[in-house]
Amino acid sequence: xxxxxxxxxxxxxxxxxxxxxxxxxxxxxxxxxxxxxxxxxxxxxxxxxxxxxxxxxxxxxxxxxxxxxxxxxxxxxxxxxxxxxxxxxxxxxxxxxxxxxxxxxxxxxxxxxxx
Amino acid sequence: xxxxxxxxxxxxxxxxxxxxxxxxxxxxxxxxxxxxxxxxxxxxxxxxxxxxxxxxxxxxxxxxxxxxxxxxxxxxxxxxxxxxxxxxxxxxxxxxxxxxxxxxxxxxxxxxx
Numbered sequence: 241x242x243x244x245x246x247x248x249x250x251x252x253x254x255x256x257x258x259x260x261x262x263x264x265x266x267x268x269x270x271x272x273x274x275x276x277x278x279x280x281x282x283x284x285x286x287x288x289x290x291x292x293x294x295x296x297x298x299x300x301x302x303x304x305x306x307x308x309x310x311x312x313x314x315x316x317x318x319x320x321x322x323x324x325x326x327x328x329x330x331x332x333x334x335x336x337x338x339x340x341x342x343x344x345x346x347x348x349x350x351x352x353x354x355x
Numbered sequence: 356x357x358x359x360x361x362x363x364x365x366x367x368x369x370x371x372x373x374x375x376x377x378x379x380x381x382x383x384x385x386x387x388x389x390x391x392x393x394x395x396x397x398x399x400x401x402x403x404x405x406x407x408x409x410x411x412x413x414x415x416x417x418x419x420x421x422x423x424x425x426x427x428x429x430x431x432x433x434x435x436x437x438x439x440x441x442x443x444x445x446x447x448x449x450x451x452x453x454x455x456x457x458x459x460x461x462x463x464x465x466x467x468x
Contacts, residue, residue: 284398284459
């Protein structure tokens with residue numbers, strides 16, 4: 241079985257400040273890690289993913305996440321946030337099973353960026 | 356490529372009724388998954404269809420069912436609706452990439468009264 245814990249349900253921050261959204265996972269097998277973002281009244285969008293190789297992965301809009309196997313973490317960071325980054329962020333883990341991938345999502349972290 | 360589309364976007368039903376939701380995946384994607392999203396339970400996996408067969412199933416009662424057609428379009432059905440079924444139902448398609456990244460539709464907001 242696998243599980244994902246997002247340690248903060250809500251993270252308020254001022255514009256241009258740095259932010260870190262924390263994610264820890266548990267799994268008995270090798271996993272793939274994802275961050276998705278959900279804007280109001282929309283579905284989830286893939287932000288970035290870790291499959292293998294370099295433990296630091298980046299998105300096109302300035303977010304990055306680092307896979308830490310020893311701490312089973314995949315925290316999301318951005319050095320300077322914008323108002324438009326206000327959204328719900330979901331960490332997810334998937335594992336291979338019989339030719340497909342079984343996903344498990346965290347409960348989400350609401351990032352609120354204040355002007 | 357067009358994204359994942361879901362219809363209808365909003366739906367209001369009465370307890371005891373049944374409902375059918377529709378999802379069209381990204382062209383070429385053969386895997387379609389369904390999720391229920393609620394404030395209390397978060398995002399929960401319902402089931403996954405691949406080539407018209409249910410390949411994986413979450414922990415939901417039998418009132419929740421689905422199917423997939425030969426063109427990969429999928430429908431989800433909920434029978435005997437309960438108040439607790441009020442949720443955002445999300446459909447996601449996947450192209451078989453390593454790790455199973457999902458491409459989500461905008462969702463159907465179901466309200467049961």
